[in-house]
Amino acid sequence: MSPDPAEAQDTARRLSPTRALDVDPLLDDPGTRIVVCCGSGGVGKTTTAAALGLRAAERGRKVVVLTIDPAKRLAQSMGIDSLDNVPRRVKGTEGDGELHAMMLDMKRTFDEVVEAHADRERAAAILANPFYQSLSAGFAGTQEYMAMEKLGQLRARDEWDLIVVDTPPSRSALDFLDAPKRLGSFLDGRLIRLLTAPAKLGGRAGMAFLNVGMSMMTGTLGKLLGGQLLKDVQTFVAAMDTTFGGFRTRADATYKLLQAPGTAFLVVAAPERDALREAAYFVERLAAEDMPLVGLVLNRVHGSGAGGLSAERALAAAENLEDPRIVDQGDGKAGLRNSPDTYGSSRASTSEAAAGDTASEEGSPAATEGSRTETERPVDLLAAGLLRLHAERMQLLSREQRTRDRFTARHPEVAVVDVPALPGDVHDLAGLRDIGARLAAGAAGRRETS
Numbered sequence: 405m406s407p408d409p410a411e412a413q414d415t416a417r418r419l420s421p422t423r424a425l426d427v428d429p430l431l432d433d434p435g436t437r438i439v440v441c442c443g444s445g446g447v448g449k450t451t452t453a454a455a456l457g458l459r460a461a462e463r464g465r466k467v468v469v470l471t472i473d474p475a476k477r478l479a480q481s482m483g484i485d486s487l488d489n490v491p492r493r494v495k496g497t498e499g500d501g502e503l504h505a506m507m508l509d510m511k512r513t514f515d516e517v518v519e520a521h522a523d524r525e526r527a528a529a530i531l532a533n534p535f536y537q538s539l540s541a542g543f544a545g546t547q548e549y550m551a552m553e554k555l556g557q558l559r560a561r562d563e564w565d566l567i568v569v570d571t572p573p574s575r576s577a578l579d580f581l582d583a584p585k586r587l588g589s590f591l592d593g594r595l596i597r598l599l600t601a602p603a604k605l606g607g608r609a610g611m612a613f614l615n616v617g618m619s620m621m622t623g624t625l626g627k628l629l630g631g632q633l634l635k636d637v638q639t640f641v642a643a644m645d646t647t648f649g650g651f652r653t654r655a656d657a658t659y660k661l662l663q664a665p666g667t668a669f670l671v672v673a674a675p676e677r678d679a680l681r682e683a684a685y686f687v688e689r690l691a692a693e694d695m696p697l698v699g700l701v702l703n704r705v706h707g708s709g710a711g712g713l714s715a716e717r718a719l720a721a722a723e724n725l726e727d728p729r730i731v732d733q734g735d736g737k738a739g740l741r742n743s744p745d746t747y748g749s750s751r752a753s754t755s756e757a758a759a760g761d762t763a764s765e766e767g768s769p770a771a772t773e774g775s776r777t778e779t780e781r782p783v784d785l786l787a788a789g790l791l792r793l794h795a796e797r798m799q800l801l802s803r804e805q806r807t808r809d810r811f812t813a814r815h816p817e818v819a820v821v822d823v824p825a826l827p828g829d830v831h832d833l834a835g836l837r838d839i840g841a842r843l844a845a846g847a848a849g850r851r852e853t854s
Contacts, residue, residue: 425699425819427843431460431566436668438559438661441701442571443672444682448703451830451839452672452823453570454478454505458494458833459840461503465565468504468558472551472572478505481831489513489554496833504564513550514540516557517651535636548572548582549655556658581662581693668698671818675705675804680811687815699819700811701843706804706825708797715798722791725784 430436441453450471457469468491471478479487482494487507494503518536519527530536540546551572558567661667669690673683683700690697812820823842830836 423699423817423819425701425821427456427459427821427840428463430668430698431456431465432463434565435666436566437564437666438555438567438569438668440569440571440662440667440669441672442669442686444679447672447674447679448823449672450478450570451481451836452670452701452703452843453568454481455830455836455839455843456670457505457566457568458497458503458836459843460566460568461494461497461501462499462837462840464499464501466502466504466563467566467568468506468564469568469570470506470508470551470554470558471570472508472547478507478570481836482833489516491558494833501565508547508551508554510547510550511540513554514546517553517654530640533636533640535640539640552658552662553654556654556661559661581659581689581695663694663696665696667696669695670698670701672701672703674703675808677807680807684811684814687818697818699821701821701823702808703823704825705822706797706800708794708801710794711798711801713794713798715795715802718791718795718798722788722795725788725791 430439439453439456441449441456443449453469453471457467461467469478471487482503482505483496484492484494484505487505489506489509489512491504491506494505497503515531518530522530551569555567555569558564671683671686671690673679687697687700808820812818821843823839826835826838830839
């Protein structure tokens with residue numbers, strides 16, 4: 405006898421308990437100063453970050469949410485026309501705290517860095533440089549680097565009790581951790597050092613180096629990059645030379661800030677194979693970088709109020725309703741065949757045969773179908789359709805549970821909170837408040853079932 409699937413699922417849950425992630429103590433702890441929401445694209449990072457920020461604010465903290473999502477969903481859900489590089493107060497919050505929100509302006513943040521670390525004349529030359537304009541607008545990793553720059557700026561002001569960061573929607577996992585190193589490596593790279601060498605030498609020695617040592621290199625680079633681009637790069641490098649060290653210093657400081665005890669990383673994922681595979685990579689990478697991971701937010705988890713009815717039983721009932729001949733047979737020929745008085749008897753009377761034919765016609769599937777009222781069949785078909793929908797839901801739940809169990813078996817040390825799927829999108833503060841309540845309730849529910 406095969407085991408009941410629902411019972412097997414309950415057994416799997418008992419065999420693979422996971423620690424529950426308590427969201428409220430994390431948000432209430434004054435020692436928690438930065439919460440970083442990371443994960444692959446499309447799993448609800450922005451909504452999770454906004455919901456956490458709102459819940460922390462309504463529990464008494466002064467919070468700013470920094471998003472890098474260009475879709476502007478955060479602004480819409482918070483009732484703000486638009487977000488920019490300056491924190492804006494969100495109206496309509498409850499409680500004693502404050503909620504502010506902002507969206508990273510990558511180029512403006514880069515401009516602010518230049519203006520803060522160069523004199524006015526040199527800053528103007530840098531900002532007007534064509535190569536700088538291209539670098540600040542689209543250089544690989546610039547967005548992630550500037551997100552970390554902005555985080556460092558916000559934390560240095562010490563104006564906020566809590567900073568919630570919605571990381572860039574990047575497919576390459578933790579690009580925002582790698583970007584400072586990449587940009588620092590670029591600015592400290594061999595090409596940059598060669599281009600800045602003449603300026604550093606200065607005077608006739610510098611000119612001699614440029615005329616003799618650089619002529620061949622610049623000629624080659626001029627052919628590869630174009631003479632004007634090379635000139636723009638050299639001008640940019642000469643103007644930025646005094647600020648290069650600042651980039652690396654700030655990058656290192658922000659990186660250490662992310663490793664500090666006051667920072668908490670939350671990995672956000674959906675209960676799908678690819679999303680949880682990416683989440684597993686995040687968990688492993690954060691551990692390798694000594695980043696303080698506090699848990700996993702498993703978003704959009706499906707449920708059912710009729711979990712006791714398995715998919716197999718629902719499908720069987722649906723098939724029976726759609727085609728009664730599968731289970732329900734009339735007395736007709738089946739009854740005659742099974743009767744010991746008539747089966748195989750050559751002495752059956754003509755009247756008995758006639759009666760049998762009449763009974764078979766009345767008890768045949770066609771007769772059974774015809775005997776049903778016109779209103780009963782549509783009801784049966786509707787019930788069958790609902791049963792099939794329920795079977796699909798139970799199969800989805802089973803897939804999600806198996807995928808989740810694989811993750812927790814691989815990373816039993818990671819605390820998890822489940823957030824049930826909502827019927828629609830979140831588009832206002834009430835929706836964000838609901839998500840926050842579900843985040844808090846998910847931990848309590850998991851403690852009860854584990």
